[in-house]
Amino acid sequence: MASRTIAEHAEAVRELVQPALERAAADAPEAIGIADPGLAGRTAAAPLRSAIPLPPFDNSQMDGYAVRASEVAALLATDGSRATLPIGLTAAAGDPPLTLAPGTASPVMTGAPIPHGADAVIPIERSDPDRFTSLVRPGDAPSRAPEGTVSFSEAPAPGTFVRASGSDLAQGEILVDQGVRLTPARIGLLANAGISEVPVVRLPRVLLLATGDEVAGAGETPRPGQIFDANGPLLAAALRGAGAEVVSRRVADQPAAVTALLREEAPRFDLVVTSGGISAGAFEVIREALTPAGIDFLAVAMQPGGPQGLGALPGGTPVLCFPGNPVSSALSAEAFLLPLLRSFAGRTPRRSEHRELADAVDSPAMKHQLRRGNLDTDGRVRVTPPSSHLLADLAAAELIAHIPLGVTRLEAGDTVEIWRLDD
Ligand SMILES: Nc1nc2c(c(=O)[nH]1)N[C@H]1C(S)=C(S)[C@@H](COP(=O)(O)OP(=O)(O)OC[C@H]3O[C@@H](n4cnc5c(N)ncnc54)[C@H](O)[C@@H]3O)O[C@H]1N2
Numbered sequence: 200m201a202s203r204t205i206a207e208h209a210e211a212v213r214e215l216v217q218p219a220l221e222r223a224a225a226d227a228p229e230a231i232g233i234a235d236p237g238l239a240g241r242t243a244a245a246p247l248r249s250a251i252p253l254p255p256f257d258n259s260q261m262d263g264y265a266v267r268a269s270e271v272a273a274l275l276a277t278d279g280s281r282a283t284l285p286i287g288l289t290a291a292a293g294d295p296p297l298t299l300a301p302g303t304a305s306p307v308m309t310g311a312p313i314p315h316g317a318d319a320v321i322p323i324e325r326s327d328p329d330r331f332t333s334l335v336r337p338g339d340a341p342s343r344a345p346e347g348t349v350s351f352s353e354a355p356a357p358g359t360f361v362r363a364s365g366s367d368l369a370q371g372e373i374l375v376d377q378g379v380r381l382t383p384a385r386i387g388l389l390a391n392a393g394i395s396e397v398p399v400v401r402l403p404r405v406l407l408l409a410t411g412d413e414v415a416g417a418g419e420t421p422r423p424g425q426i427f428d429a430n431g432p433l434l435a436a437a438l439r440g441a442g443a444e445v446v447s448r449r450v451a452d453q454p455a456a457v458t459a460l461l462r463e464e465a466p467r468f469d470l471v472v473t474s475g476g477i478s479a480g481a482f483e484v485i486r487e488a489l490t491p492a493g494i495d496f497l498a499v500a501m502q503p504g505g506p507q508g509l510g511a512l513p514g515g516t517p518v519l520c521f522p523g524n525p526v527s528s529a530l531s532a533e534a535f536l537l538p539l540l541r542s543f544a545g546r547t548p549r550r551s552e553h554r555e556l557a558d559a560v561d562s563p564a565m566k567h568q569l570r571r572g573n574l575d576t577d578g579r580v581r582v583t584p585p586s587s588h589l590l591a592d593l594a595a596a597e598l599i600a601h602i603p604l605g606v607t608r609l610e611a612g613d614t615v616e617i618w619r620l621d622d
């Protein structure tokens with residue numbers, strides 16, 4: 200069996216899978232409602248521009264009085280310490296804009312349209328009295344008229360506490376560009392501009408096949424010798440988390456059953472991922488079913504995750520075959536597939552850092568070793584044992600430490616590359 204480096208196999212997987220992802224991106228976009236939580240994390244399929252300026256109209260940044268700055272300045276120039284103005288009609292948020300009568304100050308609430316004629320807002324706490332004494336809105340009974348006066352001791356500069364129309368985004372500007380991932384803030388921005396449906400790139404569709412007669416599904420009663428399926432749910436979660444739509448199937452250890460299932464179902468998917476049944480045993484269902492179809496089974500110089508398979512199925516759908524040990528399956532996805540899906544979904548790659556090891560680590564000379572671990576309180580890397588059935592250790596890990604090919608031992612204090620498993 201030929202043995203490849205992680206980088207070489209990652210490149211082979213990229214060459215196989217990337218064209219399928221690109222075909223998915225070229226498909227007709229899906230429209231998702233702006234308030235649908237499923238919009239989060241999707242990718243915009245077209246540039247979206249704002250039909251309106253944001254904010255759409257000049258509005259107040261404070262609860263206070265809308266004034267003409269020049270009138271307040273002129274009164275202060277005369278009196279020296281106080282500018283006193285009759286109180287005008289009140290502008291509340293949601294009201295249509297009113298007109299500020301000359302020589303008056305209008306109570307205005309945060310978010311309310313700045314009255315025509317006003318050009319500044321004086322916050323209520325800088326007004327005398329520092330509470331509203333007369334609040335009459337244009338729609339109130341005709342018999343009611345605003346009463347009393349309000350005084351100010353400072354003249355605001357024009358524009359003070361006015362949120363100008365278009366100051367967030369001008370009309371016609373791009374809200375979200377094509378290919379951009381829809382974060383909560385971007386969804387909020389689109390909503391603010393009145394977009395009700397967003398065209399998004401359809402998700403890559405992955406058929407996930409967990410094999411193994413020893414594997415019982417959730418809710419089943421395992422027979423003696425059986426274990427519960429960990430890889431199906433683990434890989435489904437990993438692929439979904441990286442931005443794929445996943446359909447999971449379990450199949451008996453019969454090559455004919457695998458072949459029939461794939462012939463029937465694979466053409467509807469962008470990618471097939473299998474777990475288990477690919478190594479040197481006597482009953483390697485995936486290897487037996489797919490070798491005649493030209494799928495390549497090989498060894499990557501990597502532990503865990505050494506045995507791998509890849510190729511295109513007869514209908515053209517690419518298939519990746521991961522080894523059955525749960526940690527091997529998880530790290531195969533982590534090393535080869537998730538980076539492609541994350542990048543397709545507009546996500547940043549896993550953060551890679553270099554950190555000191557807390558303890559010495561041994562590693563086979565001819566393999567990259569991917570050890571799971573955590574940072575200790577001094578920020579040094581502490582790894583767990585290497586066996587690929589230790590799923591509880593992976594579940595508790597915050598990082599993967601990469602001990603490169605050719606390195607047999609790293610001492611405490613040596614630097615090691617880590618990938619952070621933040622999300
Ligand atoms: N003689 C050799 N034996 C093995 C070799 C080898 O080179 N020579 N490689 C070992 C390595 S490394 C790995 S990894 C495994 C890979 O084997 P398979 O991909 O064929 O996987 P299985 O044999 O089907 O299963 C391995 C292991 O994982 C458990 N498993 C499988 N599916 C699931 C699942 N869905 N959920 C939970 N656990 C699962 C399965 O019961 C086995 O214990 O081969 C080594 N052997």
Ligand code: MOO
Pocket residue numbers: 501502503504505506522524527528587
């Ligand atoms: O490669 Mo296996 O994945 O070491 O356990």
